[in-house]
Amino acid sequence: MTTLISPALEIPRPARSVVVARRTFAGVLRGEWIKLLSLRSTWWTLGSSVAVMTLIALASAQSLGAMADDVAAAGGLAQLHGATIVSGGAQIGVVAIAVLGALLITGEYSTGMIRSTLAAVPTRLPVLVAKAIALVALTTGITAVSLTLSYLVTRPMLSRHGLVPAFGDVQTWQVFGGTAFFLVAAALFALGVGTIVRSTAAAVTVALTVLLLLPGLLQLIRLDWVQTLVSYLPLPAAGSFLNLGDAASLGGSQLSPGAGLLVIAAYAVVPLVVGGLVLRRRDA
Amino acid sequence: MIEAHQLTKRYGDKLAVDHVDFTIAPGSVTGFLGPNGAGKSTTMRMIVGLDRPTSGTVTVNGKPYAQHRSPLGEVGALLDAKAVHSGRSARSHLRTMAATHGISGKRVDDVIDMTGLAGVAGKRVGGFSLGMGQRLGIASAMLGDPQTLILDEPVNGLDPEGVQWVRQLVRLLASEGRTVFLSSHLMSEMAQTADQLLVIGRGRIIAAGPVQEVIDSVIGATVRVRSPRLGELADLLAGDGVTLTPGDDGAIDLQGITPAQIGDTAAAHGIPLHELSSHKASLEEAYMNLTQDAVEYRSDVTAALLKGANR
Numbered sequence: 001m002t003t004l005i006s007p008a009l010e011i012p013r014p015a016r017s018v019v020v021a022r023r024t025f026a027g028v029l030r031g032e033w034i035k036l037l038s039l040r041s042t043w044w045t046l047g048s049s050v051a052v053m054t055l056i057a058l059a060s061a062q063s064l065g066a067m068a069d070d071v072a073a074a075g076g077l078a079q080l081h082g083a084t085i086v087s088g089g090a091q092i093g094v095v096a097i098a099v100l101g102a103l104l105i106t107g108e109y110s111t112g113m114i115r116s117t118l119a120a121v122p123t124r125l126p127v128l129v130a131k132a133i134a135l136v137a138l139t140t141g142i143t144a145v146s147l148t149l150s151y152l153v154t155r156p157m158l159s160r161h162g163l164v165p166a167f168g169d170v171q172t173w174q175v176f177g178g179t180a181f182f183l184v185a186a187a188l189f190a191l192g193v194g195t196i197v198r199s200t201a202a203a204v205t206v207a208l209t210v211l212l213l214l215p216g217l218l219q220l221i222r223l224d225w226v227q228t229l230v231s232y233l234p235l236p237a238a239g240s241f242l243n244l245g246d247a248a249s250l251g252g253s254q255l256s257p258g259a260g261l262l263v264i265a266a267y268a269v270v271p272l273v274v275g276g277l278v279l280r281r282r283d284a
Numbered sequence: 285m286i287e288a289h290q291l292t293k294r295y296g297d298k299l300a301v302d303h304v305d306f307t308i309a310p311g312s313v314t315g316f317l318g319p320n321g322a323g324k325s326t327t328m329r330m331i332v333g334l335d336r337p338t339s340g341t342v343t344v345n346g347k348p349y350a351q352h353r354s355p356l357g358e359v360g361a362l363l364d365a366k367a368v369h370s371g372r373s374a375r376s377h378l379r380t381m382a383a384t385h386g387i388s389g390k391r392v393d394d395v396i397d398m399t400g401l402a403g404v405a406g407k408r409v410g411g412f413s414l415g416m417g418q419r420l421g422i423a424s425a426m427l428g429d430p431q432t433l434i435l436d437e438p439v440n441g442l443d444p445e446g447v448q449w450v451r452q453l454v455r456l457l458a459s460e461g462r463t464v465f466l467s468s469h470l471m472s473e474m475a476q477t478a479d480q481l482l483v484i485g486r487g488r489i490i491a492a493g494p495v496q497e498v499i500d501s502v503i504g505a506t507v508r509v510r511s512p513r514l515g516e517l518a519d520l521l522a523g524d525g526v527t528l529t530p531g532d533d534g535a536i537d538l539q540g541i542t543p544a545q546i547g548d549t550a551a552a553h554g555i556p557l558h559e560l561s562s563h564k565a566s567l568e569e570a571y572m573n574l575t576q577d578a579v580e581y582r583s584d585v586t587a588a589l590l591k592g593a594n595r
Contacts, residue, residue: 019429021357021385031383038376039369107369115334115367116377116424120384122333122350283335 025126032130036138041103046138049096050146053089057150060088061157068161082163083175086150087242090179091235093146094186094211097139101190102203104131105275109198118284128195128276132188139187143180175242181261182238185268186211189234192271195279210234210267231255237263285310285463286331286432290340293326293487300326302487303340308465308480310431313458315478315495316467319575323487324467325363328436331465332361344432356385360425361434366417370410374401374420377409381424391427399423400449414441422450433457435466439473451477471571485575507543510535510559517555521546535559 036042064085067077105128108114121127151165158164165172189211194203215233218226230236231254240260255263286308293301301323308314318324329335331342333349341348344359352358368377378392396405399419404412409420418441425433435454439447454477458464468474474481474495481498483491491498508531511517518528518536525540538546543562550557 019357019387019391019427021354021387021428023354023356023385027384027386031380034376034380034383035369035372038373038380039371041371107371111369111371112364112367113369113372113377115364116381118334119332119361119363119367120356120381122352122355281336283329 028121028126029130032134036134045096045100046142049093053093053146054149056089057086058153061085061154064161082158082165083172087175087179097183097187098190098207101187102194105194106200106203114284124280135187136184139184140180143183178242185264188268192275195275234267286344288342291342292339294338299487304489310463311461312479313454313464314480315474316482317474318484322484325436328434356428359432360430362421362425363436368409373406375405395423395426415446432463483574490574506563507538508535508561511557513555520549
């Protein structure tokens, strides 16, 4: 018998992993969802957007009394739809929503988390898609919560003027649905811009300038082509299907509701596509 | 197994990694040694697909990293201790990473225990010390129980106990047949941890092989001799392949000759010896010799100090 066993010379076999690890899109989506909910900044932006939207709806509902007393404005009151009062806070709530969308990606760049993220998902694009889906879900949810709260707190004042939006009214749902669509698009716009510029300050500045400031600034330039341009900016374009009082008075709203929807959709999609392209190509 | 073939990375007009070839074998710890700015981190980032090579290829276990179905199960990487969102707790960070690969919550707890983070797992990472950040980085690298580990400066910021722990961990992982590739600019650390060395300077591989071989290839063993009749002895010892270097205090250093040969020669001619000492080059000396021409950022500390003193 010359069986020689020499374990010392044996090349160690590769250790068989006991951990089940397989990357799936569902997993990437879950990871992004956990990321969103495990940050305090998410809860702060969500809380403030709900608070702002509800308070503004409440304030404008309270001003209805003053409008009714004012002879000049009383005529306008009759043409108001209650739903636009309930959703009136969206124009300011969009600030918090845009910050949330931008932070979702720029927060990763500023802290270095992006390297961990892209090492786990080296194909990269699923990360951006998952972020977008998580953001759509969260923004839709938060819009629903805000509108519900706004409806409840404005109801007593609205009923005094016979303006409580009826749930059987198509226009009610057009305004509520349009508000959610506008806010979701704004969040995605900020996410796309954030992916391109990678810095929180730059992304928030660009997003808020385009979303809020430009219509007011360009309003002052009374040139036809500038005014046409204004009607394609997010807020006036959204006014075409939201019939938000202020947006309509901004002079935009020359678009049909259908065209307005498409323009808003483009604001959501185009930066995301560009962001996806540069995310794939760039060194992290 | 990590294989690089003509791997190159150019930033602007600067070649960070310059046509590098290497193979990192499983079952051993390979040290990636080089001064700051030599291209270590860039090389490691290219291995896990964070940076795109300008040209050339690098594969992990036969495939580019991005093509693996379970990247975290193939390679665990610690590339930057702070590649973590500072607003998230350590446990949440690990859970987000684990979720992408469907790794269980139990495994998350396991790596937290393994890295000694149990006491701080619920705390936000922003308040972590460098050492705790390193432990969290190693915990994320271990999540998928990978075959290959890439650790960039893993002992940076660790206390002596932590350094000891990393050494034992990488030795254990290599003994299980895994590939361990770790970088450092500390040569002493490599001497105690690595089996194989890959030395890089200015983006080029300067030396590669088993630790002792690399050292010997750079500096052979030196023998120091001191004698009252040194000149006479030096003449006798001079010969093929022997180099003599006068020491600063009347001794001479010889290379290419053994202490026994010197002692025999001295005895045969009745020359008294006051010192005959063998001196093995340390990794530090080998490293300095290897990289003295390849240091990217050199500061003339002495000159600066003198200037300051003269003011």
